[in-house]
Amino acid sequence: MDFIPLKLSVTVDYLFRAEESWVLVDTGYAADWPLLRRRLGEAGVSPSDLGFVILTHHHDDHVGCLGALVAENPDIAVVMSRRTEELLLAGRNDTSRGGGLINRRIAFLVRFKRFFVALKTGSLSAKDENLRFEPYAARSRDIVFDGETALSDLGIDSDGILVPTPGHTVDSVSLLFPGGDCLVGDAAADMLAFAGTHHCVIFVMDLALYYESWGLLLSRGARRVFPAHGRPFAATMLERDTGRNSAEDLVGYGGRT
Numbered sequence: 001m002d003f004i005p006l007k008l009s010v011t012v013d014y015l016f017r018a019e020e021s022w023v024l025v026d027t028g029y030a031a032d033w034p035l036l037r038r039r040l041g042e043a044g045v046s047p048s049d050l051g052f053v054i055l056t057h058h059h060d061d062h063v064g065c066l067g068a069l070v071a072e073n074p075d076i077a078v079v080m081s082r083r084t085e086e087l088l089l090a091g092r093n094d095t096s097r098g099g100g101l102i103n104r105r106i107a108f109l110v111r112f113k114r115f116f117v118a119l120k121t122g123s124l125s126a127k128d129e130n131l132r133f134e135p136y137a138a139r140s141r142d143i144v145f146d147g148e149t150a151l152s153d154l155g156i157d158s159d160g161i162l163v164p165t166p167g168h169t170v171d172s173v174s175l176l177f178p179g180g181d182c183l184v185g186d187a188a189a190d191m192l193a194f195a196g197t198h199h200c201v202i203f204v205m206d207l208a209l210y211y212e213s214w215g216l217l218l219s220r221g222a223r224r225v226f227p228a229h230g231r232p233f234a235a236t237m238l239e240r241d242t243g244r245n246s247a248e249d250l251v252g253y254g255g256r257t
């Protein structure tokens, strides 16, 4: 598959062509909107050219530009799982199901995240928007799916399949293509490796479930992983790194683990 990565402040969105339509995967933080427009422009695509936006999960750094995108292109269909639909209404990342940051080193680095995002986007909001996003209620033209679903069944002219890959969050899904390319959102990552992430994203709700989803992707023929954080990597890394992080090392939000 030919994906065009759109590198934002922290998140990488992906763009691909499905016959007549452009499909965007994820949107970035709300503060990324000018940057997302610029990246789309660099790819020769305007927001009004997008037919679909697929959400890999409900987190603030993936759905932040949704309101702006839909306001500019009301014809776009937002594609989301049933669980994502529910979680988008809350306007806040779900931390009610346990889990935490992957280890102490990451927990330390995350304290500076707000400033890092400000550095990349050029705006430091007055109040801390951390973990929050503008709530979104699915419209009649949006597409809500349950469980494993082929894109063609949703009216998207592509041979990709949406597969639930929970663990990072309860609603995480990946998009798997027949050749083994997969867009995983945060179901795997290549970020802050020096701090011992071992291809895990920095926050994990349920580490055992996270690794189970890696196993699922591998069993379904995943060959090349395109994460929302970091650069693409070979799926064999998932096999190598399974179990390298321990649930005992998770650092919960608010001191909770």
Ligand SMILES: [Zn+2]
Pocket (backbone or CB within 6 Å): 057, 059, 062, 168, 186
């Ligand atoms: Zn996430």
